[in-house]
Amino acid sequence: MTDLRGFAGKERPDRWPPTRGRSRPEALARSLDTLPGVGPSQRSKLAKLGLRTLRDLLDHRPRDYQQAVGETPISNLFGEEEAVIAGEVRRVSVRPTRRRLTVLKAAVRDESGEISAVWFNQPWLADKLQPGTKLRLRGQLRRNEFHVRSYDLDGAAATADFAPVYPASEEVASPRLRTLVEGALPHARDFGDSLPASLRARERLPFRFDALAALHRPRDGAEAERARRRLALDELLLLQVGLARIREGTEEATAPALGKPRELVGRYRHALPFKLTPDQEQAIAEIDADLATAKPMQRLLQGDVGSGKTVVALYALLRAVEAGKTGALMAPTETLAEQHFLTVEPICTELGVRTALLTGSVKGKVEGAQILVGTHALIQEGVDLANLAVAVVDEQHRFGVEQRGA
DSSP: OOOOOOSTTOOOOSSOOOOOSSOOGGGGGSBGGGSTTOOHHHHHHHHTTTOOBHHHHHTOOOSEEEOOOOBOOGGGOOTTOOEEEEEEEEEEEEEEOTTSOEEEEEEEEOSSOEEEEEEESOGGGGGTOOTTOEEEEEEEEETTEEEEEEEEETTOOTTTSOEEEOOOOSSSOHHHHHHHHHHHGGGGGGGOOOSOHHHHHHHTOOOHHHHHHHHHSOSSHHHHHHHHHHHHHHHHHHHHHHHHHHHHHHSSOOOOOOOSOOHHHHHHHHHSSSOOOHHHHHHHHHHHHHHTSSSOOOOOOOOOTTSSHHHHHHHHHHHHHHTTOEEEEEOSSHHHHHHHHHHHHHHHHHHTOOEEEEOSSOBOOOTTOSEEEESGGGGSTTOOOTTEEEEEETTGGGSOHHHHHO
């Protein structure tokens, strides 16, 4: 049997506690403000990362993992190198600052000495850090205080052994996301499992909820990779089923043919400060072949970060513009949509193509825009996309079924 324990390095108990007989997918739709410490302000900041529900949070995969750091006695802390300390809480204080921040300090003691551990903007932690609480902290020594980056309570060891690093923002740091995921992990079982039991047994695959737990709390890189591969299999299976259904539903569908490439995309190619790679040329050739027919195009553009996917996507959008129609690029989060807009807007302006950004918080003028960039706000009621010819959806798996279907 594949061994996927996870959960901050804790060993399997002799006996598991009783569990529910079935998953509850509806529980995953709960708002993140049901987690401790998430109020209206933080809920808004999380939404900018595309995180609104427990499902979103558990699907927010680590981009990397912190390597193990050995424990250091408090009396041996020196300089500002990252370190891990373990000890017991002696006392706790919370105070506001003039800049509307909150500083939480806990006196932590081990056998060698005592130090003040500092957290910023996490006042709710005071309820957990009662005197006598055992904890493990990872952070840096600054001005004789230990500034905490991540922590574990009750004997867990993720701060020292192996810890996930999440895609984050300036407003919500990765350690905070790690804490929130920890609080949401009990809901991993609510995902259920789409793979038949016979397939799991034959391929020696873990349950989906075990893989989620191991992905967020692996003991080492090998365990994280096994979990990633199990979840990737789910995504590939879902994608293949979805594509099969789309093919079945679009066999009789038609779309206006855009003809051959014209002068606009020629100027676009000339304006690029680099030569397209063979893979980009192949992708563009296949797009051109699709757009020349009266069949709807359904393509998956796949590539590593920095491989030039946006260059190819913008080419497809400009094909729509030169045919007198509109192109749209939809991203799952406001941050990603803004990044895409900042990438495509300068070159579109140089080409004389009008662009517009539309998100939940940015309500720009879309009338007359030839290329629209935005979030799911693009497909909300009141946005006129009647002349749409090419749509590019970034990270499609992060949209809901209804949004994909639109």
